[in-house]
């Protein structure tokens with residue numbers, strides 16, 4: 124039986140057992156599922172381990188990368204080609220794009236790499252999910268949906284990505300699992316446990332043969348899946364935007380062929396259309412009519428949490444043409460120095476910063492650990 128079949132079998136058991144199974148048994152099933160899925164993420168042994176394989180991974184350029192995922196013919200390549208000017212074959216035939224097509228888009232002066240990814244959905248001719256492996260390495264994922272197709276697509280894509288250890292629009296769980304030599308299992312929770320009980324926690328730990336651990340839970344509403352994620356450790360937490368494509372197509376149809384629209388609305392029903400607009404992190408666009416793309420690039424910029432910093436040589440004005448682009452969370456003066464050259468931080472005596480992170484407008488003298496803000500200007504004074 125293949126890994127995928129074993130996963131399916133456990134998922135079916137969990138679905139049928141839902142109410143009957145003890146929390147201990149459910150905990151065991153969740154852990155078993157996670158261990159099998161690990162097989163898919165990085166298959167052990169020959170024939171497919173290691174990187175995503177030829178044609179899937181590409182040289183990384185730019186300061187951040189955005190992966191386009193979605194069902195065939197939702198308009199990924201149309202959007203990618205027009206956004207970046209790099210040609211990615213467009214056609215009505217499904218599975219047109221079979222290897223990753225990279226392009227670059229400049230947003231507020233920062234070069235962002237766009238990756239048109241093939242084959243991450245069921246039935247894709249790539250059983251090893253190499254497209255998903257590349258998605259794991261992106262800083263942001265665009266889940267492209269065709270509003271004329273059923274909303275179910277969204278759920279299928281989310282579970283394909285989740286099954287590959289990608290956590291969309293989530294933060295890592297505030298749970299600590301510390302192994303020790305002896306002393307058994309100690310569970311401490313600084314918040315009430317609402318979605319899991321001690322039995323389920325012990326079942327998950329036993330599945331991973333963890334009999335001497337301290338588990339500290341600071342996460343309200345923690346679930347067994349959160350605990351499994353922390354034990355598995357190979358999760359990636361990536362922001363995602365839902366790009367609702369062809370939406371103007373629908374509106375264009377409303378104006379031109381209301382009769383036609385009645386049929387199309389039947390395809391996705393008024394309720395689904397209403398649901399569509401309630402999807403958090405979503406942007407309705409038309410890649411073909413090139414509408415609402417500004418909102419899409421603004422939301423991309425926000426989601427990537429990039430910080431532009433301009434250099435200011437002594438006695439000259441700042442160079443606004445080529446920002447040093449850092450990422451929130453790694454945007455100290457030291458990160459700024461290292462982004463320019465690894466020796467600069469050592470040579471620095473102090474830095475002067477102007478902008479949002481400086482205390483006063485005439486500039487503030489700071490050290491390496493000062494945290495910068497978007498559009499700050501920095502002068503580095505050397506020894």
Ligand SMILES: Nc1nc2c(ncn2[C@@H]2O[C@H](COP(=O)(O)OP(=O)(O)OP(=O)(O)O)[C@@H](O)[C@H]2O)c(=O)[nH]1
Pocket residue numbers: 193194195196197198199200201202212213214215216217218219220221241368369370372408409410411412
């Ligand atoms: N009406 C309309 N059609 C679109 C839009 N965007 C793309 N299309 C059409 O949808 C079809 C598929 O577009 P592609 O860009 O090839 O889709 P894809 O997601 O890259 O497809 P695969 O590479 O096969 O996964 C083409 O006929 C496009 O012209 C849109 O905004 N509106």
Ligand SMILES: [K+]
Pocket residue numbers: 195196197213214215216217218219220
């Ligand atoms: K296509």
Ligand SMILES: [Mg+2]
Pocket residue numbers: 199200201211212213219220239
């Ligand atoms: Mg394509």
